[in-house]
Amino acid sequence: MKIRPVILCGGAGTRLWPNSKNHQAKQFIDFGNWTLLGKTLERVKGSIFDAPIISTNAKYLKQVKQHLKRHKIKKYKIVLEPAKRNTAPAILSTALIKDIPNEQALMFFSADHLIEKVSIFNRSISKNKSNLNNQNIFIFGIKPTSPSSEYGYFLTKRIKGNINKVTKFIEKPKEVKAKQVIKKKGYWNSGMFFLRKDSIINNFKKYQPTIYRNCIKAVDKAKYKSNTYYLNKASFIKATAKSFDYAILEKTKQINAIKLDIPWSDLGSWxxxxxxxxxxxxxxxxxxxxxxxxxxxxxxxxxxxxxxxxxxxxxxxxxxxxxxxxxxxxxxxxxxxxxxxxxxxxxxxxxxxxxxxxxxxxxxxxxxxxxxxxxxxxxxxxxxxxxxxxxxxxxxxxxxx
Missing domain, CATH: 2.60.120.10 (Jelly Rolls)
Structure with missing residues (x-):
């Protein structure tokens, strides 16, 4: 079974445009005949991946479809959020769609990351696929190139099977603290996740039952047309607006890290x-x-x-x-x-x-x-x-x- 890539494409990217109401979302910005979403779509064409799923909202549906056509991706699914509820409901709702088997490995990408040395990145995903189970979550760490205060960090310890277990998260520290974290071999938290569908379900059932209950209803009552799931609004808006980090990662103990030393940025600042x-x-x-x-x-x-x-x-x-x-x-x-x-x-x-x-x-x-x-x-x-x-x-x- 190939890995199913899921691209989270609902962010507004307002950090770059503090004084503009009509700004472009970062993933769609033309930086010179290329966009971050376009780079992400090219990345998931690798042989290890199945057809992509894109999680977005009605505002961006047209642009997402234009990008899929431009990059010649004919097999795909789109899950459309009827309201902004942050990444936890977005991730869960996407995983719950019916054509994903229970033990399916899911790789969650952000639509607005710039990643180089993709072959190294993809090899690290393939290598860790066999380590997934119905409880654990793998996150991706990037070796820091500077003591940046723009990213979160995490620390790890090596456990059996050569797996790096995450022991602590550090949320966007000031530069002095970031230097100390790097000395302890801390890595940037890239915000990408690798886990099985049943792990997502089990973690949400345990730690976020309200989000789980309402997302199940939003998917069950969704309308499906032209490869697009239109999630049920009445149910989805009852799901608590939380990030996946706060909703799940801060609560579960079974988080492992895949450490990478490759050029990476979320281009989150000028x-x-x-x-x-x-x-x-x-x-x-x-x-x-x-x-x-x-x-x-x-x-x-x-x-x-x-x-x-x-x-x-x-x-x-x-x-x-x-x-x-x-x-x-x-x-x-x-x-x-x-x-x-x-x-x-x-x-x-x-x-x-x-x-x-x-x-x-x-x-x-x-x-x-x-x-x-x-x-x-x-x-x-x-x-x-x-x-x-x-x-x-x-x-x-x-x-x-």
Missing amino acids: KEILKMYDKNKNKYIKKKNVFYRPWGRYTNLFEGKEFLIKELFVKPKGILSLQKHHHRAEHWLVTQGNPKITLNKDSFIKKPFEHIFIPLEAIHRIQNSGNKPVKIVEAQVGSILKETDIVRYQDVYGRVK
Whole structure:
């Protein structure tokens, strides 16, 4: 029996768009002729997987079907949530659909993760399939590349059969604590799960009987049309809104970890998105998108819906104007040099791979006091992303009107 992949595709991704009501959900953002959902659909085409199941909601149904068609996936099932109830009801309802056998191995993916070295990832899934039973849950840990406070962590101990049992979860620690966790060989909690259908049922029966009872009804009363289950709203909204982590993982003792040392990100912040563009910038650079200025130059790497990615090159002793923007905020990732940043009344020096957020209407400037060039990858986020949205206060090159 092949592994059934389940893609959780209901998230709104509001963290990236704090000031926008009409933002795109992260999994559908075009980053340059590719999306995170598209990458996930390609990932589940591996020979170890059966046809995918996608859990989403009515708002995203059209986009999900467009992606399935674009990636030539003809066999699939969609489970449509009638209301937002977080990941616990979503995971359970998807597992309960009738064409999944009781002992079926289910691999739960998030639609918005970027994973490289997929062959290593898939081998680790296959290798652990025989360790699944009707109670346990395997989660995926990623070896940290930095003491990030954006991810949760977990610690493990080795038990018989070379299995890593999870002993403790640490929820998004501050950087100092994250360093201590990494020293103890802690791993990032990726939020992906591998378990059997009967394990899901048994854990929900034991720890979340209300969610279980209402999800059973929501699936039993669901309407089925065009490969899509429309869950019953009256029953589903009675299921308690909880994440799978809080509902199950914090209660059950039978959690094991699959540890991976592969490039992974959920692109959950503009800092992570900027790192991704910096790593792959040669794919995006075009000569016609290079613009020269008295302080150096900038290159437009990619323009998406309400965002623009640039690389700034500030020559030695170069200084941009003191300025603000009415219609956009900016996220900067320093990739080379030690620029002096002015942000409203504060000034500070930034090092490579440090991140700075420039809010809407904030007065700001970049200055390169050194003898080597400064490079910054910038995301402009807002309704107007043109040079016309620059209000200059001071400029050493005489550009203040």
